[in-house]
Amino acid sequence: MQAVKYARASSVEEAINLLREGGDTARPLAGGTDVIVQARERTRDISLFVDIKHIPELIGIEHSADGLTIGAATPCYQIYGDEQIQSDYPILVDSCSLIGGTAIQGRASLGGNLCNSSPAADGIPSLIVLEAQVEIAGPNGRRTVAVEDFCTAPGRNVLAAGEFVTKLSFPKPAGGSGARFLRFIPRNEMDIAVTNAATQLRLNGDGSVAWARVSIGAVAPTPLLVADAAAALVGQPLSEQTIAAAADASRAAANPITDMRGSIRQRVHLAGVLTERTIRQAAERAA
Amino acid sequence: MASEHVVVNCTINGENQVFLANERDSLLEALRDRIGLTGVKEGCNNGNCGACCVNMDGRIVNSCLVMAAECEGAEIRTVEGLADGDQLSPLQNAFLEQAALQCGICTPGFLVAAEALLEQNPDPSEHEIRYWLAGNLCRCTGYDKIIKAVQQAAGQSVV
Numbered sequence: 001m002q003a004v005k006y007a008r009a010s011s012v013e014e015a016i017n018l019l020r021e022g023g024d025t026a027r028p029l030a031g032g033t034d035v036i037v038q039a040r041e042r043t044r045d046i047s048l049f050v051d052i053k054h055i056p057e058l059i060g061i062e063h064s065a066d067g068l069t070i071g072a073a074t075p076c077y078q079i080y081g082d083e084q085i086q087s088d089y090p091i092l093v094d095s096c097s098l099i100g101g102t103a104i105q106g107r108a109s110l111g112g113n114l115c116n117s118s119p120a121a122d123g124i125p126s127l128i129v130l131e132a133q134v135e136i137a138g139p140n141g142r143r144t145v146a147v148e149d150f151c152t153a154p155g156r157n158v159l160a161a162g163e164f165v166t167k168l169s170f171p172k173p174a175g176g177s178g179a180r181f182l183r184f185i186p187r188n189e190m191d192i193a194v195t196n197a198a199t200q201l202r203l204n205g206d207g208s209v210a211w212a213r214v215s216i217g218a219v220a221p222t223p224l225l226v227a228d229a230a231a232a233l234v235g236q237p238l239s240e241q242t243i244a245a246a247a248d249a250s251r252a253a254a255n256p257i258t259d260m261r262g263s264i265r266q267r268v269h270l271a272g273v274l275t276e277r278t279i280r281q282a283a284e285r286a287a
Numbered sequence: 288m289a290s291e292h293v294v295v296n297c298t299i300n301g302e303n304q305v306f307l308a309n310e311r312d313s314l315l316e317a318l319r320d321r322i323g324l325t326g327v328k329e330g331c332n333n334g335n336c337g338a339c340c341v342n343m344d345g346r347i348v349n350s351c352l353v354m355a356a357e358c359e360g361a362e363i364r365t366v367e368g369l370a371d372g373d374q375l376s377p378l379q380n381a382f383l384e385q386a387a388l389q390c391g392i393c394t395p396g397f398l399v400a401a402e403a404l405l406e407q408n409p410d411p412s413e414h415e416i417r418y419w420l421a422g423n424l425c426r427c428t429g430y431d432k433i434i435k436a437v438q439q440a441a442g443q444s445v446v
Contacts, residue, residue, distance in 0.1 A: 001311045002311065004311050006356035008356075008357075031352075032352050036313070036351075036352050036354065037333045037352070040332065049354065075346075100334070100421020101423075102347055102400065102404075102419050102421070102422055103337060103340050103349045104334060104422060107353070136338070151292060188413075188417075188418075188421070190422050228323060233288070280377075
């Protein structure tokens, strides 16, 4: 382990100050399931952990008439254990129960999953289709970024020096909405996605698609919002043809690499398959 | 920058503990090297294998992915806290009766993880047991004997 120091912040202002004093090699610490490994294996130069999970606004789940707010450091098990999330945002249960195993879910957070900015992150496609807004605090104040604009490259994102994510906010899904996240891995659990995908859609009374968002992961340097896949669905009845057209759009958007987990050909194929399945299963949840 | 020592106050297996850790120590290193609780094992040291699994504030965690300094005020339970003196817990006895271990390196992690499962779900299905324990790896048993031991400890009939 690097000679890393530890400081616990009790407020956003204190965390901002600690991160400023710590300089370039200070890192926020929430669940630590990525950043502690990076410090130990020296894949990042880290001299100070600023523990942000004892800041009240960074932990917890708040439901309101407008939607949902999740503190950035809230561990996965609290998210999938929340009854209202289970009923209103089941796609977050899909994602949070697939991030690592039980012991990882006891610590890992959606904010951390986002800030780690892996192309294969299992939280991010779901955040994208739910239209999450990312609240950021830093030395120059607070700002909000749409989640699809957050990641910029593998392991990189829009956070400037000293900034950290405080909250994720989600609009309330309109009536008739449904959303689903799926991941392909060679075993049943505890693995990193070969490809993943999420769809949220809203159905009109006549069964046609009023609104849709589709996102695919592990097929590009960042998780992708596939606008063409949604465009293939919106205004159309949900038919074999429109679903196939959306899957085509995901295959066209996919720009993966070949690595130990899968080949380009397999990942492009999976982007189509998972798009199709998440559309069908999102529609089942919408019904 | 040199790391400094940090004093940590916490509860370990029901007893108040004050220990001195290096600021860079993981909870795993503190438990083994500072406190002498060597039941907790180091396997992969990166969160994949579950050998270092302990219970922290009612949830299982990989102690290699927790900084010792984070444990101020925490309640930690390790495999050493399962038995009552010389009396093994029902889960530990079930592991012996089902031969759910060979080399034993993974066993403390499996015991702590399975104990936490049975606390919150006293009658789990086979699927729930396998899913809960997916973060604990074992190269000896092929898992079936571990699943059966957990089923036995849950009072289920084991074939």
